[in-house]
Amino acid sequence: MLRTYLNFIIFLLTLFFLGFSEKEDKKSFEYLLEKCDHALDMQEYDEAIDCYLKALSMKPGTKGIHEALGYLYLMKENYDRAEEELQKELELHKGSPFSRFLLGILCLLKGDYDRAYPLIEEAKNKFLSISALKILPKQMPIYMKFFYENSGLLNFSLGFLLKVNGDLSGAEEEIQSALKNGYRKEDCLIQLFDIYLQKNEIEKAEKVLSDLEEDGERIEPLRDILSSIDRERSKEISKKVKFSIRYLKDSIRSILLKMNQQAISAIERGEIERGIELWKKALNVSERSFHINYNLALILFDLGKLDEARKYCKRAINVGDPFYHHWAYNLMGNIYYREGRYYEAINEYKKAIDRDKDFIVAHYNLGSAYNMLGEKDKAEREWRFVVEHSKGGIKESKREDMIKKGELEIIILVEEKKPYFYSRKYLGFLYLEKGLKEKGIEEFEEALKIVPSDPECHYELGKIYMSLNNKEKAIYHFEEAIKNGTKNEKEAKAFLKELRNE
Incomplete structure (x- = not known):
């Protein structure tokens, strides 16, 4: 009886520990997947690949892992391995629309346009059919999240294929939609440039080129193409395109x-x-x-x-x-x-x-630009605006x-010049140029209340007070200028020597 009871207890404990172990394994696997997804989102592709391969070794055949690997190899331009992973995903999970779409992009990149077209068209039709239901992105199936975030890519890739197949009007419509849906402006404009050139709509091609000049980096060869109406070269350039794919696990x-x-x-x-x-x-x-x-x-x-x-x-x-x-x-x-x-x-x-x-930052800068052009009155107006609207330098x-x-934190990496301080300081210089010494003193003194160690203000005040025969203040400001590293140290020391010998 006792042995039976003990065996029963051991059996229960075994079940408990097995269950505990399974829970721990599940927790460990879920944590690993989170790590994989994070690396993917952060575009740390090698780390993500290693992570997903480890996850596969733990649970082979898990839905979505081969798809993610296919995407990662696609981004690393390892097209053979990408196709292998995507095909595995489709074998294991036949209803994977995004894997079929990625396979379509892969075929497109490899130049297999006949195979690419039905795959991409199917993806677009799926997206449109569900979009028509007006489902919020959060409520969409996971693959629809990808299509929602890549709607511009759907238009762009389909437009690219239509252009290759000679349907220039259809291609133009899709590329324009891609542009509207936020796909890369430069890539869209290059495709439109080629479309208009092939259609002999030269004015439209010129307009696209002017837009590219505002926003693009690849315009030099296009200028030559337009001047010579070299349609074949235009086709070649328009085919050299990388596809921007958002395969994101998080928002x-x-x-x-x-x-x-x-x-x-x-x-x-x-x-x-x-x-x-x-x-x-x-x-x-x-x-x-x-x-x-x-x-x-x-x-x-x-x-x-x-x-x-x-x-x-x-x-x-x-x-x-x-x-x-x-x-x-x-x-x-x-x-x-x-x-x-x-x-x-x-x-x-x-x-x-x-x-x-x-x-006021812009007002200060505007004053500086006017000053550089010698428009002193306009400079004074802008700097005076800064002084009057800065509340003593507090509101900068x-x-x-x-x-x-804002939704995102902005970091000011370049330290903004203190507009109030600099406006006071440069108003001081401006008034000195006009021979208004008292006004100059006022501005430099106010500037020093904000930055007490500014050597230029001290040096200029030293010169002004020296010219006004205020020996005590002149000596003080020259000493402060030297102490704080004035670039006019030699002159300041000479003035001090002169003042002390009087």
Whole structure:
């Protein structure tokens, strides 16, 4: 009896531990899949591949893993392995519309257009049929989430195939829809350029080329093609295209938040190139993010890469939330200013001010541009505006409002010059040029209340007080100028010697 009872207890304990072990295995597998999905979303492709292969070794045949591997190998341009994985997914799980779509893209990239067309057309029809039901993205089947996030790609790839098959009107319609649905502008315009050239609609091709000049990087050969109407070369160039595919496990917004924060952390650690890399990867998730484009433009501006900064700044203006456009216009003005193109800088600063009348950073910059052109009265007007609207230097920007209202955190990588301080300082110089010493003193003294260690203000005040025979104040300011590293140290010491020998 006792033995029977003990055997029963052992049996129950065995069941308990087996159940516990199964739960732990399941938990471990789910954690591994989360890790895989995170690596995929972050575009860490090698890490994601290793992770998914490990998951397959734990639970072969799990739905979606071969599909994810197919996508990853596709992105790494290992087309044979990509096809192998996608075919496995379709063998195991025949109703996988997204695997069929990825296979269609793969065939397209390999030049197997006859095989690609029905696969991509089928994907588009599935998307349209469910979209017509007006289901919210959150309520869609998982494969529909992918089609929802890739609707522009559906149009673009179908338009590409229609063009290859000679249906130029159908191709134009699909490419225009791709553009409307947010697919890569540059890729769409290159396809439209080729379509119009093949249709002999030269004026439309010229218009597309002008749009590309505003937003594109691949326009040089297109200019030659247009001037010679070289249709064959146009076809060749339009076929050299990479397809932007969003295969995301998490939401676009969530991924952008993570990638933006990772980029910010990298910048804060001094890993500038890593930060730039992460922001560029984030644009593969969504090109239409103001925050990512603006941050990229800002760091590239800081690095002196002005052409590249201009590209991302334009994108921030063209696709971003208009609420933030004044910041992008101001940055565009700074790019032109640094290039010495002051009239163009003025136009951009004015655009920023048109969108936010109280944007004192832009008012300060506008004053600086006027000053560089010798328009002193206009410079004085703008700097005076900053002084009068800054509340003693406390309100220097609307940066906090911008971060609070935005969906994503914005990092100001280039430290904004304190508009109030610099407006006071340069008003001081401006009044000195006009011979208004008392006004100059007032401005320099106010500037020093904000930055007490500024050597230029101290040096100029030393000279003014010396000219006014105020020996005590002159000595004080020359000493402060030297202590704080004035570039006019030699002159300041000479003035001090002269003052002390009197």
